[in-house]
């Protein structure tokens with residue numbers, strides 16, 4: 001932007017034009033610099049996608065709204081900011097308004113969330129309400145999911161966290177004893193691998209949650225990584241944990257081993273990827289990368 005407008009520098013204009021003519025041009029030039037520019041990764045994302053929004057503005061504190069909620073915009077470089085909006089299978093397909101405020105202006109953008117078909121599991125057991133579970137476990141996991149650190153630790157595409165086939169993909173819906181579970185979707189990807197198979201960090205981050213199976217009776221041995229700027233990974237049912245809370249890990253570093261602790265029917269790794277509090281499909285992060 002700065003390079004494009006260089007030929008119209010006010011000093012150059014002052015040297016070559018009468019003063020009255022000059023002021024009009026400078027106003028025009030000022031208006032050009034103040035343009036609020038918004039780019040969106042897709043105006044037709046599908047359920048589970050992470051929508052990335054780039055805003056270029058001279059406003060030091062632009063605001064981004066999706067529905068009724070504000071999402072944090074982080075500086076990228078110069079006057080560029082980036083925000084990430086999570087979508088999930090629980091968000092109805094249809095049209096949404098993304099609104100960006102800056103420089104005293106408000107710009108609405110229409111986003112059409114596309115319906116995606118997720119596979120369905122039919123369980124014969126009734127849906128339990130988890131009444132007997134110690135709240136300690138869910139309180140700690142919920143607090144972890146709310147983390148939004150200002151720094152960005154990840155870069156490039158995310159690595160596959162373990163070997164083994166995907167046994168349950170993201171987004172699977174369930175029926176319990178014939179009743180559709182409205183609030184349930186598989187909030188991650190399961191990999192079937194033998195107990196003891198190494199689990200690696202898919203991207204750099206800080207270890208922000210460690211849960212031990214003695215008190216994490218549902219999640220089992222758990223590691224939570226903070227990749228920064230509201231992007232978090234959680235790994236469940238581990239047989240062993242190889243990191244400590246507060247430790248910084250690099251992409252590819254071993255953080256634990258596959259297991260079957262907690263509410264698990266066999267050895268597998270559950271990897272959940274959260275963006276601003278919601279579990280998104282990790283697949284685009286693995287293959288396309290989100291910058």
Ligand SMILES: [Zn+2]
Nearest residue numbers: 188189190270
């Ligand atoms: Zn799972």
